[in-house]
Amino acid sequence: MQANHTARSREDDEVMLRLRPPRISDEAAVLTSQRELAAEDFVFAFLRPGQSFVEYVQSVEDHRHGRSIDRGWVESTWLVADVEGSVVGRSSVRFDLNDYLLAEGGHIGYAVRPGYRRRGYATEILRQSLVVARAGGVADVLVTCDDSNVGSAKAIEANGGVLENIVDIDGGPLRRYWIR
Secondary structure, X not given: OOEEEEEEOOOOOEEEEEEEOOOHXXXXXXXXXXXHHHOOOOOOOOOOOOOOHHHHHHHHHHHHOOOOOOOOOXXXXXXXXXXXXXXXXXXXXXXXXXXXXXXXXXXXXXXXXXXHOOOOHHHHHHHHHHHHHHHOOOOXXXXXXXXXXHXXXXXXXXXXXXXXXXXXXXXXXXXXXXXX
């Protein structure tokens, strides 16, 4: 599932942000994004050790169709956020919750690359991810963020997120929101 929607840039110029499945041609951008976010202890793409990017793209497609899902994982889709041909971020949409996702991960996880922040992309990525989640049968959507991540909290609240609670996890306080 993909969507075409508009997010505003810092200069208030309209740009098209589109969530779409990864392509083989995205390899360099995804690997660069992975390095950028690893510096912040955040995972951009869930590449397994030794997995080629071609295999990764195939696994994303398989998971999107409920195929080849490893034990402990749920049916999901992983999408890149594309603005005018540049990968600015990503979204992970999970169509079910296991114990870990209910406690910490939620239905939707998203990231914006450091060089593209403060342009409204997180809010738009989440908005489009909600469309994908609902199309996949998720009515009440759990979204979480670190308590210290003010930008993410604002993006969640801008999309109708209602804070349920703040819980302590190994990484520190975590905000848990529901979007109905």
